[in-house]
Amino acid sequence: MNVSFILILLLFGTFATYLAGDKFAKTVALFFSLASVAGSIFILNQHNAGIDESFMINWISNPNIYIALKVDGLSLAMLLLTTVLTSLILFSSFGNNYNNSKSFYALVLFMSFAMVGTFLSADAFLYYIFWELALIPIYFIALIWGNGDADERKRAIVKFFIYTLAGSLFMLVAFIYLFQKAGSLLIGDLYAIRLTENEQFWIFAAFFLAYAIKIPIFPFHTWQANTYQMSPSVGTMLLSGIMLKMGLYSVIRWQLPIAPLAAKTYMDIFILLSVIGVVYGSIVALKQRNLKKLLAYSSLAHVGLIAAGAYSLSFDGLRGAVLQMIAHGFVVVGLFFAAEIIERRFQTQEISEMGGIRIQDNKFASMFMIVMLASVALPSTFNFIGEFTLLYSLYNVNIWFAVIAGTTIILGAVYMLKMFQHVMLGEQTDKVFKGITIQESVVFVIIIAVLLFFGLYPKPINDLITPALQDIVTKINKL
Amino acid sequence: MNTLIAISGLGILSLLAEIFNGRKAIVPITIIGLLAILGYNISPYNHLGTFYNNMMFVDKFSVAFTSLFIVVTIFLIALSHEFYKEQATKISDYVAIKVFLLAGAVAMVSFGNLSMFFLGIEVLSISLYVLAASNRLNLRSNEAGMKYFLMGSFASGIILFGICLLYGATGSFDLMNMYQITHSVNYPQWYYIGIIFLVIGMLFKIATVPFHFWAPDVYEGSPALTTATMSTLAKIVAMAALYKISILLIPTQTYSFQMIIVCVAIASMIVGNIMALRQNNVKRMFAFSGISHAGFMLMVLLILNNSAGVLLYYATAYAVAGIAFFAVVLYVTKGKDNETIDLFNGFGKTHPLLAAVLTASLLSMAGIPILSGFFAKFFLLNQVLLSGWTVLVIVAIISSIISVGYYFKIILAMYTKDSEKDLPNNIPFIYQVVAILALVINIGLGLYPSIVYNLLG
Numbered sequence: 001m002n003v004s005f006i007l008i009l010l011l012f013g014t015f016a017t018y019l020a021g022d023k024f025a026k027t028v029a030l031f032f033s034l035a036s037v038a039g040s041i042f043i044l045n046q047h048n049a050g051i052d053e054s055f056m057i058n059w060i061s062n063p064n065i066y067i068a069l070k071v072d073g074l075s076l077a078m079l080l081l082t083t084v085l086t087s088l089i090l091f092s093s094f095g096n097n098y099n100n101s102k103s104f105y106a107l108v109l110f111m112s113f114a115m116v117g118t119f120l121s122a123d124a125f126l127y128y129i130f131w132e133l134a135l136i137p138i139y140f141i142a143l144i145w146g147n148g149d150a151d152e153r154k155r156a157i158v159k160f161f162i163y164t165l166a167g168s169l170f171m172l173v174a175f176i177y178l179f180q181k182a183g184s185l186l187i188g189d190l191y192a193i194r195l196t197e198n199e200q201f202w203i204f205a206a207f208f209l210a211y212a213i214k215i216p217i218f219p220f221h222t223w224q225a226n227t228y229q230m231s232p233s234v235g236t237m238l239l240s241g242i243m244l245k246m247g248l249y250s251v252i253r254w255q256l257p258i259a260p261l262a263a264k265t266y267m268d269i270f271i272l273l274s275v276i277g278v279v280y281g282s283i284v285a286l287k288q289r290n291l292k293k294l295l296a297y298s299s300l301a302h303v304g305l306i307a308a309g310a311y312s313l314s315f316d317g318l319r320g321a322v323l324q325m326i327a328h329g330f331v332v333v334g335l336f337f338a339a340e341i342i343e344r345r346f347q348t349q350e351i352s353e354m355g356g357i358r359i360q361d362n363k364f365a366s367m368f369m370i371v372m373l374a375s376v377a378l379p380s381t382f383n384f385i386g387e388f389t390l391l392y393s394l395y396n397v398n399i400w401f402a403v404i405a406g407t408t409i410i411l412g413a414v415y416m417l418k419m420f421q422h423v424m425l426g427e428q429t430d431k432v433f434k435g436i437t438i439q440e441s442v443v444f445v446i447i448i449a450v451l452l453f454f455g456l457y458p459k460p461i462n463d464l465i466t467p468a469l470q471d472i473v474t475k476i477n478k479l
Numbered sequence: 480m481n482t483l484i485a486i487s488g489l490g491i492l493s494l495l496a497e498i499f500n501g502r503k504a505i506v507p508i509t510i511i512g513l514l515a516i517l518g519y520n521i522s523p524y525n526h527l528g529t530f531y532n533n534m535m536f537v538d539k540f541s542v543a544f545t546s547l548f549i550v551v552t553i554f555l556i557a558l559s560h561e562f563y564k565e566q567a568t569k570i571s572d573y574v575a576i577k578v579f580l581l582a583g584a585v586a587m588v589s590f591g592n593l594s595m596f597f598l599g600i601e602v603l604s605i606s607l608y609v610l611a612a613s614n615r616l617n618l619r620s621n622e623a624g625m626k627y628f629l630m631g632s633f634a635s636g637i638i639l640f641g642i643c644l645l646y647g648a649t650g651s652f653d654l655m656n657m658y659q660i661t662h663s664v665n666y667p668q669w670y671y672i673g674i675i676f677l678v679i680g681m682l683f684k685i686a687t688v689p690f691h692f693w694a695p696d697v698y699e700g701s702p703a704l705t706t707a708t709m710s711t712l713a714k715i716v717a718m719a720a721l722y723k724i725s726i727l728l729i730p731t732q733t734y735s736f737q738m739i740i741v742c743v744a745i746a747s748m749i750v751g752n753i754m755a756l757r758q759n760n761v762k763r764m765f766a767f768s769g770i771s772h773a774g775f776m777l778m779v780l781l782i783l784n785n786s787a788g789v790l791l792y793y794a795t796a797y798a799v800a801g802i803a804f805f806a807v808v809l810y811v812t813k814g815k816d817n818e819t820i821d822l823f824n825g826f827g828k829t830h831p832l833l834a835a836v837l838t839a840s841l842l843s844m845a846g847i848p849i850l851s852g853f854f855a856k857f858f859l860l861n862q863v864l865l866s867g868w869t870v871l872v873i874v875a876i877i878s879s880i881i882s883v884g885y886y887f888k889i890i891l892a893m894y895t896k897d898s899e900k901d902l903p904n905n906i907p908f909i910y911q912v913v914a915i916l917a918l919v920i921n922i923g924l925g926l927y928p929s930i931v932y933n934l935l936g
Contacts, residue, residue, distance in 0.1 A: 060929050063861065125857075129848035136847065144827075144894055154895055158887060165847075166880040173872055176861050 070122035214247030277304030317393030324386025536591030623700025641676030747774025825898030
């Protein structure tokens with residue numbers, strides 16, 4: 001068994017879910033999703049035992065293209081993140097009723113398939129295909145099952161689609177160019193070619209366009225808030241929890257090692273853009289009246305910090321980025337799930353129409369608070385480790401970057417606590433908040449357990465990703 | 480050579496079927512006949528080489544494209560039976576014209592003599608004029624036929640004029656002779672003028688900017704199946720013929736010639752895509768989308784050395800996506816006065832299967848991965864970038880992004896709007912079969928692109 005098995009499993013699960021019919025779709029989807037988690041853990045064990053589970057066959061002989069899947073610490077971490085979060089997201093949606101749910105859950109599994117493929121691919125062409133494939137299901141999920149005014153939603157989602165597609169097409173041009181230099185698109189061959197500084201700059205810029213839109217980095221973020229708000233919560237969780245990690249992962253895996261010279265020369269500019277995103281996201285979040293939009297902007301701030309860390313090109317920066325990617329994935333799913341729980345009961349996303357929930361449901365309030373505090377990087381949570389490492393790496397580049405980016409923690413605390421105050425505390429409104437169900441609390445318990453466990457003991461993840469990242473750092477510094 | 484004879488014979492046979500009262504059998508028999516010809520065409524019995532004093536010149540290129548044309552024609556004829564249901568008495572004419580059209584198409588890719596080429600182009604064009612005007616009680620169809628005839632015959636005249644100049648310069652219609660003359664001895668300057676006239680005439684047939692004005696009107700007015708024939712079959716035929724002419728008759732590509740191609744390609748991609756954004760009529764939109772695709776295909780003329788495979792792949796991808804698209808459009812626009820996008824409202828709910836097929840073929844044309852349209856663009860841009868025309872690649876990418884805008888207009892209409900009245904779900908079986916088969920070919924080509932791409936490698 002090798003890693004391609006997980007992809008086949010998820011693809012098969014997609015069809016099985018669709019064929020299972022509306023009634024059983026979600027159970028079947030969850031089953032396949034959990035099976036993929038089991039598969040990932042098996043691969044993890046094999047990897048730890050020193051068995052290489054990579055997979056490679058020739059797909060198109062002319063031009064030379066392979067189906068190549070690579071297993072190393074980095075891709076494994078992302079694989080686990082994707083499969084575990086997909087299962088959580090699927091489980092969290094059990095409280096909702098979607099019409100035509102067989103298509104809905106099939107699309108979710110298909111998206112998981114595409115994202116896993118993106119993280120595993122070691123051939124740029126295959127990688128690009130998965131990268132684009134992931135866009136199709138989320139487009140339909142957001143479009144058909146989204147909320148809000150239909151015309152507004154259509155505009156937001158189409159904007160999102162065209163934005164991301166536009167960015168990635170430039171990445172495709174860069175890959176075609178690289179293909180002509182290297183004669184193959186295997187990641188090893190791409191690492192090996194030596195490009196002039198000018199070439200590297202254009203390659204780097206083309207990649208940057210694709211990734212900056214996906215992550216999103218300021219000023220390419222304008223699609224984000226509306227799309228997050230309009231999507232159904234499952235879509236929002238998939239987008240913010242996993243999909244934007246595709247961009248960050250690609251920065252580490254593809255952009256930096258292929259064009260290291262450009263990355264070094266223009267490092268300040270890219271860190272600056274990311275840090276602007278941090279401050280901008282935090283300030284805009286302060287002003288938001290819509291809960292999902294507030295969370296979207298807070299997410300913008302957090303991923304800005306991750307991108308800044310990755311662009312610092314140091315080992316600490318990359319490590320912090322990966323740790324924070326995982327931590328942010330769990331936290332953001334938790335936060336959007338909390339928003340979804342409230343929306344299920346109050347039928348609103350407006351903060352002003354909420355309040356007094358703590359009095360009615362103590363348990364939910366405390367779980368929400370833990371996740372919320374994790375998102376503002378309270379020590380002993382996983383996010384603290386991530387953000388601390390990231391800020392440390394920025395400090396090594398330029399102390400001012402660290403100082404400015406550090407405001408995210410302060411501002412984050414301000415808007416998060418303010419939001420918590422308005423949403424959960426205060427007088428009881430006339431709306432009744434039904435206590436959360438066991439199903440809902442299970443999702444929270446898992447998220448909190450992960451956040452606290454790795455917050456106190458990050459060594460397993462650290463050990464997993466360190467060799468792969470060291471490899472990449474040496475490639476960046478190969479000159 | 481025998482392929483062409485067999486196709487012509489099949490056309491006569493389907494005319495005769497009328498006399499023997501075999502109207503019902505006509506479509507199945509023609510399809511079976513075409514399948515047999517396809518089998519012969521790709522079998523080793525089909526000899527390559529020259530025939531009849533170099534009138535025909537059959538090589539791998541012409542065999543591959545002939546096979547593609549036959550496959551596309553099979554799809555088009557399969558759609559005929561249902562489409563012409565109300566005019567059942569005329570079915571043999573319609574089918575026969577389509578088969579003759581195919582004969583013209585085959586002549587256009589396997590000519591060895593420019594007179595044969597002109598014969599092919601006229602057979603193809605006259606068949607299309609007739610088909611465009613075939614709905615004789617409909618004013619728009621008449622207008623389309625007339626417009627197409629006037630413009631098309633003018634273009635034929637220009638082509639003929641170009642051929643005359645070539646004859647004057649080389650003293651021969653024979654491609655072999657001309658090839659030898661242009662590659663060895665000196666020849667008069669008006670040879671190039673002749674080439675330019677010939678290329679202009681072909682650019683008209685392909686519908687590229689600035690020779691595209693007929694396309695939207697004619698596409699809109701013609702019966703939908705004729706639009707399908709024009710946009711899929713006729714376009715790729717003309718493109719393949721232009722490719723063959725360029726490779727055989729243009730001894731050296733001067734920079735200014737390349738510049739012309741680049742300008743026409745860029746103009747076609749930009750104008751086609753931007754105009755398509757503004758259309759509310761599906762057929763007109765497809766016309767402009769076809770113009771932009773013509774701009775894409777035109778790029779192969781810059782990379783003549785090893786791009787026959789690229790052109791074949793692109794043409795196949797474009798044709799199968801177009802067939803699937805029209806199989807659905809034929810059903811949706813049936814009995815309607817116009818073909819606005821509103822007709823697709825709520826289609827995703829009432830006809831989930833066909834909506835999915837249509838979505839996939841639109842995504843293929845937009846160039847989304849795993850569907851063949853993406854690979855077509857990838858192979859093409861790969862070669863173009865290799866030849867050094869980076870600007871062209873950037874324009875192609877930008878126009879691809881624009882194209883997503885209008886392809887998604889239909890997808891949005893299908894999935895987000897509700898239909899005003901309930902469409903009964905009685906899709907003709909044959910439309911479903913054609914649509915799904917075309918989609919399967921589309922995906923198959925995406926999964927195993929080497930099958931087609933390496934044929935002419």
